Amino acid sequence: MTLLRVRDLAVARGGMRVVENVSFTLDAGTALILRGPNGIGKTSLLRTLAGLQPSVGGMMEHAEDAVAYAAHADGLKPALTAAENLKFWSSIFGGGAVGPALAAMDLLSLADRPAASLSAGQKRRLGLARLLVTGRSIWMLDEPTVSLDAHSVALFAKVVRDHLVAGGAAIMATHIDLGLSEAETLDLEPFRAQPGQMSAPAGFNEAFA
Numbered sequence: 001m002t003l004l005r006v007r008d009l010a011v012a013r014g015g016m017r018v019v020e021n022v023s024f025t026l027d028a029g030t031a032l033i034l035r036g037p038n039g040i041g042k043t044s045l046l047r048t049l050a051g052l053q054p055s056v057g058g059m060m061e062h063a064e065d066a067v068a069y070a071a072h073a074d075g076l077k078p079a080l081t082a083a084e085n086l087k088f089w090s091s092i093f094g095g096g097a098v099g100p101a102l103a104a105m106d107l108l109s110l111a112d113r114p115a116a117s118l119s120a121g122q123k124r125r126l127g128l129a130r131l132l133v134t135g136r137s138i139w140m141l142d143e144p145t146v147s148l149d150a151h152s153v154a155l156f157a158k159v160v161r162d163h164l165v166a167g168g169a170a171i172m173a174t175h176i177d178l179g180l181s182e183a184e185t186l187d188l189e190p191f192r193a194q195p196g197q198m199s200a201p202a203g204f205n206e207a208f209a
């Protein structure tokens with residue numbers, strides 16, 4: 001079953017086209033890794049796919065409320081504990097279990113610690129554990145392993161693999177090898193937009209995206 005269909009998509013940032021003519025499908029049980037040099041447009045493509053900014057050409061289709069997006073920022077509430085952060089996200093997204101999410105990212109011993117007191121890698125693990133309480137089928141991940149040590153990268157790869165086995169899908173920008181041999185790769189270099197192409201909507205304000 002196809003969860004995400006993208007055809008001839010054009011993406012802009014700061015009023016300039018960055019990539020165009022991007023086409024792919026993402027089926028249940030599959031992962032796609034976005035590659036390309038710094039600045040090619042991986043983040044901009046993910047933001048567009050996640051609905052945080054409008055596309056400037058082409059089309060994309062997925063079921064309503066199917067997407068969970070994890071950006072560079074962990075998006076944690078610093079005064080809440082790790083468990084409370086997940087409870088909060090679970091209540092927003094519809095009730096995924098908190099205990100298994102903590103366990104999956106090796107956070108049980110940190111469950112009652114305020115997020116503010118966690119290390120960068122621990123915060124990252126908590127940010128990624130949020131995915132597990134969303135119940136969303138398509139995970140869109142921007143550099144998910146930043147700050148993670150090798151053990152945590154392996155934990156996260158298992159979380160992604162379990163999500164795929166359960167019928168989910170993932171699209172992620174990453175410069176490191178997650179060891180997901182089943183993942184396909186999409187190199188954005190061939191889709192680099194011709195330089196200097198302004199894009200509409202010119203007035204789109206990223207401050208609210």
Ligand SMILES: Nc1ncnc2c1ncn2[C@@H]1O[C@H](COP(=O)(O)OP(=O)(O)OP(=O)(O)O)[C@@H](O)[C@H]1O
Nearest residue numbers: 013014018036037038039040041042043044045206
């Ligand atoms: N807020 C912004 N305003 C204007 N231009 C931006 C903004 N953010 C990014 N850009 C530009 O848009 C282009 C695409 O950036 P993007 O962050 O999508 O690339 P990337 O492939 O994710 O890069 P990296 O691998 O460095 O994370 C770059 O040329 C970048 O300089």
